[in-house]
Amino acid sequence: MKQSSIERKRMSSKAASGVPIQRVLVLGAGAMGSLFGGLLAEAGASVTLVDINASHLDAIRQHGLKLVTDEGMRQVRLGACRPEEVSEVPDLIILFTKTMHTSAALQGIRSWIAPETRILSLQNGLGNGELVARFAAPDKIAVGITTWPADLCGPGHVASHGHGKIRCMRLDGGHDAAFEFMEKMLKEAGLDCTIDPLVSTAIWEKVAFNAALNSICAVTGATVDGIGKTAESLELALGIVDEVLSVARADGVEVDRERVAGTLLHAIEHHVGHKPSMLQDVLAGRPTEIQAINGAVVALGEKLGVGVARTKALLALVKLVECA
Numbered sequence: 001m002k003q004s005s006i007e008r009k010r011m012s013s014k015a016a017s018g019v020p021i022q023r024v025l026v027l028g029a030g031a032m033g034s035l036f037g038g039l040l041a042e043a044g045a046s047v048t049l050v051d052i053n054a055s056h057l058d059a060i061r062q063h064g065l066k067l068v069t070d071e072g073m074r075q076v077r078l079g080a081c082r083p084e085e086v087s088e089v090p091d092l093i094i095l096f097t098k099t100m101h102t103s104a105a106l107q108g109i110r111s112w113i114a115p116e117t118r119i120l121s122l123q124n125g126l127g128n129g130e131l132v133a134r135f136a137a138p139d140k141i142a143v144g145i146t147t148w149p150a151d152l153c154g155p156g157h158v159a160s161h162g163h164g165k166i167r168c169m170r171l172d173g174g175h176d177a178a179f180e181f182m183e184k185m186l187k188e189a190g191l192d193c194t195i196d197p198l199v200s201t202a203i204w205e206k207v208a209f210n211a212a213l214n215s216i217c218a219v220t221g222a223t224v225d226g227i228g229k230t231a232e233s234l235e236l237a238l239g240i241v242d243e244v245l246s247v248a249r250a251d252g253v254e255v256d257r258e259r260v261a262g263t264l265l266h267a268i269e270h271h272v273g274h275k276p277s278m279l280q281d282v283l284a285g286r287p288t289e290i291q292a293i294n295g296a297v298v299a300l301g302e303k304l305g306v307g308v309a310r311t312k313a314l315l316a317l318v319k320l321v322e323c324a
């Protein structure tokens with residue numbers, strides 16, 4: 001039977017070429033999506049940024065993406081469009097919306113998610129893989145964390161300084177050639193990616209860090225170093241870390257309290273003047289990721305009978321600040 005042109009476009013390029021991943025679509029091209037998309041495009045990948053921010057898309061289409069890293073400033077040419085303008089099946093979707101926008105964003109490109117399309121989520125919080133699993137099979141989804149930082153400085157302009165890592169794993173714990181190709185591709189773009197069977201540990205430890213620092217800063221307006229100014233705020237932050245890690249252990253995930261407390265104390269000492277993303281969202285009047293962080297911990301903690309009073313108090317306060 002003869003194929004229509006739309007059917008041909010809906011065939012993945014993998015099927016056409018035998019190379020596991022050719023077309024990359026970055027869904028949610030804010031700070032992180034632009035950084036990842038820019039670095040992958042610079043390394044030779046075929047990348048399209050998909051977002052709903054018209055001024056950001058216009059700037060990228062006109063001038064390319066202004067990418068500023070420790071390697072310097074450059075303009076990177078790559079595709080940029082709105083969800084309804086997507087016209088090809090991607091081999092890999094890198095999901096970088098905020099967690100509360102995941103479902104709407106995937107819904108917006110749903111007809112382009114083919115059975116063989118891979119989806120990678122490195123978003124903060126818990127439950128990202130389960131959300132994505134409404135749109136793809138578990139063996140096509142990878143989840144993890146990244147310690148790369150990024151800031152959107154203006155339309156078409158992203159900056160990232162320092163070095164970060166990616167740790168990820170297929171949602172069903174399996175391996176395959178496309179997944180390994182993705183790891184290699186990210187490494188070649190300088191993004192330092194490791195497939196890590198202990199990714200749940202990394203996810204939970206990052207959630208513990210964020211549940212403490214992000215929520216306290218969002219409610220008080222303190223910058224990260226500000227949390228170290230009183231013994232009480234420091235005790236509160238470490239108390240939230242302990243609660244989150246207790247929930248992780250009750251859920252069967254091994255976590256290291258000393259490692260998380262060490263990272264937290266290092267951030268308080270060194271990240272002087274830094275406003276975590278949740279505080280930035282509150283200051284800009286945007287919704288925060290509190291539900292995927294403190295909210296998810298509280299829900300699971302209560303289900304498993306683990307005390308989460310401090311984490312729950314911060315959840316209530318951030319929600320109140322969001323609607324104030």
Ligand code: NAD
Binds near residue numbers: 030033053099105150
């Ligand atoms: P961001 O707000 O800068 O970018 C999110 C983008 O998603 C925005 O450009 C927004 O317009 C877009 N978006 C929203 N709804 C959409 C839709 N329906 N369709 C398409 N695009 C849509 O956020 P970010 O800072 O890049 O963070 C993304 C994720 O990465 C979050 O989960 C965050 O916690 C995590 N993260 C961020 C950093 C960082 O330094 N920024 C570091 C590690 C992890």
